[in-house]
Amino acid sequence: MTDSVQTNLLDASDISIQQINNTLGVLTQHDIDFADLYFQSSQHEAWVLEDGIIKNGSYNIERGVGVRAISGEKTGFAYSDDINATALLDAAKAARSIADHTDVTTPIVKPFKTVQNDMKYMANNPLLAMAEAEKIAILKATDSYIRGQAPNASQVSVSLTGVYEEIMVIGTDGTWATDIRPLIRLNCSVLLEEGERRERGGAGAGGRYAYSFFQSDVNGIPFYQSLADEALHMARVNMEAVAAPAGNMPVVLGAGWPGVLLHEAVGHGLEGDFNRKGASTFSGRIGEQVAAKGVTVVDDGTMADRRGSLTIDDEGTPSQYNVLIEDGILKGYMQDKHNAALMGVAPTGNGRRESYSHLPMPRMTNTYMLNGEHSQEEMFASIKQGVYAPNFGGGQVDITSGKFVFSTSEAYLIEDGKVTTPIKGATLIGNGPEVMGKISMIGNDLALDRGVGVCGKDGQSLPVGVGQPSLKVDEITVGGTA
């Protein structure tokens, strides 16, 4: 861990260790179990190309501190968009109002211990690591590549975004932790026109690394070209698409981003807060069969450079490789400190928050299913009438009833064991545990998504990863029109 974060967040704001101790002391004058301070500073930039020109650029800065106090199941929270000693103290006084004043003089603040963990990504600022002219060159090259490949493109847009964030967590449990989190993303979108018909294709990728990643070689071509090819492919496939079927049928899901299935069907339902409250369809089911045999699902914050990866979570807990479901059996939930303490288990490195002005909650990192042994060909061959869906848009889940949806953005009919005609986008709907029980073949081609996942919960958005090998689901409802 670097001390530069402490220098930038505390020293630069004239916050001394003494003032930190004072603040924690003020908090613990009330009857609280735990309190923490979360300092954050972030820079965000975006460059947008449209109509062949660099149309806009934007830059956002955010800096602030959030103070949280916990007493039993109760949480008090306040924050300030200005880091200074007075604001910190005011926030502490507001947050501690969740509990009554106490005369117990024994300080509950434990001696600080710096949290150590191997860094899962670089500590550099991607915004500064590349000159503006070179960032723009990536957008221009992507645009001209697409226009060269598709003269019938009526719209091409490309955007490049980067975030550099420093965070620091100090807790009454002795937590003293800092992290530097870069995050970049490249997106492209193309609209093709043929006669009266118009179809869009899009692709995006990113992770916790430098922009130069987008220039790097992938199988002999620059990465941005492979991304553009993906967008063009989607638009071209959709140009030929016919109405999707309606009803229950077998579906083969592709590897990678279709792992959004796991995120919705099981991921959210295994977050600790819902399970502590008994609000999830998975509540109280540890040790039970909740998916077909062979299904192993993990949440892994430790993967190098991934969009959903964390060196430490937003409570200073080192990220972990957590097995959620093993061979179909429910093994554990994802926890933050508060829910872990109330459920009598250890935090799992899943305590995350959108910013200093939001409270942490149990959230996913990179959620994926481990490999099985089947090939896609075996899956197709086993199906007479069905759907093959290699790409999806977003999804949503009702964790209480277990119902979830996700929508295809590229899909095909399977007829007599063969992938045939492309079909239009359709929403798939099912019940999490039921669909997980209907997985009959697991592929040997595990892939993670390209780094575009955004997860929303209680109004807070966070970057996440998803992944899976190809899967055959024996039956799920396909919401087409034919």
Next chain:
Amino acid sequence: MQMKQQLQDIQDAVAEVLALAKAKGATEAEASMSKVQGIAVSARMQEVETVEFTNDGGLGISLYVGNKKGSASTADLSHAALELTVSKAIEIAKYTEEDPCNGIADKALLATDIPDCDLYHPEELDTQAGLALALAAEKYALDADTRVTNSDGASYNANIGCRVYGNSHGFLAGYPSSRYSLSCVVIGQDGDDMQRDYAYTVDRKANRLLSAESIGKEAAAQAVARLGAEKVNTGKYPVIFDKQIASSIFGHLVSAISGGSLYRKSSFLLNSIDTQILPHWLTIQEQPHLPQALASTPFDHEGVATIDRTIVEQGILGLYLMTTYSGRKMGLPSTGHAGGVHNWQVSTTHTDQAALLKEMGTGVLVTELMGQGVNGVTGDYSRGAAGYWVENGVIQYPISEFTIASNLKDMFMNIVGISADIETRGSVFTGSLLISEMQIAGE
């Protein structure tokens, strides 16, 4: 009073930022700044759960050096941060390219007198009073039915703030507003079957919120009503969108007739002005200055005057929604729609939902939509849903885990009725809406 001073301070800050932009070389500039203070409190299972003190603010600036644009924003409102924000925007404009459509709004379209939409009704931010309301709402829900066994909590939010917009034509105006809400989410249980549902009330005036009793009882009734849901057979049926979700249909219309989608050719309603896109009986009026309404605004995000307009008359589309930029791309003036639409009033045909159910006879009443399966380019529509099976105009039993699909062009033309018991908690005021036929995929 205090707010007057705060508004003045923010206007001064915006003026300073605009002056700074000019000094640093911007030929045109616009900036907006907001500051909102609030509380968010929640209770769960009759215990206090969270007490949050919120204090959000931000400044956003877009400036132009000739026809080149740069934007920057900050949540940190210190003088140093404001200065850095302006410098960053100037820096960015060195790298963006000339676009003749760029620039702030035409001076002639800016609001000249600022109508008072009566949006500001301050109350003391009292966490104890808020908690009392949340606790009461949840208690009514838990006591309403023995099958309400669990709760995801009830919460009360209060926000008071102001927004200021200024640009280099000399426009500088702001207004304060308030917003209060009470919501409750409970879980009904019957054996292994668990269903959640919610109810909420939101208003500019705290004393006009619905009572804790009505919110608690509504949440309980809705959660319990969903228990024992069955599946529905795959087929084509008429569909009623409950008023709580019917506005989403008009939300898709808003996207399709917005300048940003149109100039990008990413809409299924290109070249549709003066054509029939909705049934002949359907008219949509926009009233941006409706007193105390949630989507009222005296001017749009670019300072352009908002005015009463007819969007659709007797099914004929009369207006595309333009911002300054999209308007210039299309050779049209801004219509004051930077930032969205303002209080659309959709015409109605039936007295209430019961009358609409009768009109439908047998079909599906949808009360919840899931997922994002809407393609704005083609209008193709496929979403997850839950609701009720209806026979002979009477609700029979809850249904879930099905999809509804069609194309929005057809859905618009196939609207056969809208009930007069309208939903007013969003930017589109509409009742429940009956579409003559959609494809349902279920069992």
